[in-house]
Amino acid sequence: MSIFTVDVFSGSADSIVTDSHAQGVIIKTTQGTGYVNPKCNHQWDLAGANGKLRGLYHYAGGGDPIAEAQYFLKNISNYVHKAILAIDWEKNQNSAWGSTNWVRQFVNEVHRLTGVWCVIYVQESALWQVANCANDCALWVAKYPSMSWHSWTVPSMKVSSGAFSTITGWQFTGDYMDRSIFYLDANEWNKLANPDGSSSKPSKPDKPVNPDKPKPTQQEEMFRQIVEEYGYDTETGIYGKGYSHDNGKTFVVQDTAYGRKYRQQDADSLWKLLKPMVESFIKGNEGGKADGTD
Known part of the structure; x- marks a missing residue:
């Protein structure tokens, strides 16, 4: 059995979360140690209301991996053991890209605090950067036939698992909608989320973001x-x-x-710069005509 999923971030439309083709939704929660997805709670609730299996992912910023793991867990503490946990290891906005030990340190800290091994998201060409996690973590690999592949039909192509014994999930489309297939059933998905069957102890309200967090400056x-x-x-x-x-x-x-795409505010900003030059040009021309020149 397999599970089709989408993964979403703050800019994702609700229609992606509720897409009937997907049985699971993996939600971006945090990035680095200073960003929380402002739509995380909404996307979590919407996915649950539509009967979706759920996952939560942290986008690696490349800072201290221990601090990033703790930041991730601090903001999802009420959802631990209710969703699979994933680390998104990409080049963009990641100062540690190329490191072969960053993800290892991150997943170790998450496991130390929760007993859960993260699923690792990485592009096929960078599998070598996370090879030392192969014995503990599940692999979610990204490889597309092209950026114009916008179909739920799984493409026929070879995808490497690198040092991992198997591919657990494969993201096979990108662009405006990320589609993946996980080679799991619902029980196996839940086992990744909660390996020993322990119950989490959510505080109220059951939201991942701490309501007592001071308002940022x-x-x-x-x-x-x-x-x-x-x-x-x-x-x-x-x-x-x-x-x-x-x-x-x-x-x-x-x-x-x-x-x-340009907006009226773009035109207004440009006009503030251009207006003095235009007025000067018009004034100069008007003065010239008064002198009888062209």
């Missing part, structure tokens, strides 16, 4: 701005690459499949 919020990520524009609904100045509450798309 303006300077802290500045570091949580999102730049050059993909998502849906909160005003137009258009999908593309853009930014958020408020940690994902609003998302502005700039680059789309149809080209660069």
Whole structure:
């Protein structure tokens, strides 16, 4: 038996979470030691309401792996043993990319604190960076036939497992919707989430983000701005690459499949710069005509 999944982040549309093709949803929760997905709770609840198996992942920032593991667990403490846990090991925004020991330290710390071994997400060409985790962790490997493969049909192609004995999950599409197949049944999925069957002790409310966390300062919020990520524009609904100045509450798309998108505020900003030059040009021309010149 196999399980189809999607993985989502703050810019993912709700329709991806509820897609009927997927039996599981893996949600980005944290990145580094300073970012929490502002839609994590909503996406968690929505996935649960639609009967999905659930997973939670941390995006490696490349800082201290012990600190990042603890930050991840601090923000999902009420969900441990209810979802599979994963570490997303990618090059983008990861200062430790190329390290062969970063992920090992991260998964060791998560296991020490929870008894759970993380599933490791990594592209096929970088399997060597996580080879020393092969005896303990499940592999979720990324390899696509092309970025234009937007189908739930699993492509026919060879995918390496590197040092791992088997591939547990395979992400076979990217772009605006990440689709994966996990070679598990629901019981095996839940076993990855809760290996010894222990029960977690959630506090109330049952939310991953600590409600008593102090409100971040303006300077802290500045570091949580999102730049050059993909998502849906909160005003137009258009999908593309853009930014958020408020940690994902609003998302502005700039680059789309149809080209660069400009807003009125872009024109207003440019006009402030151009207006003096235009006025000077007009004034000069008007003065010239008064002198009888062309």
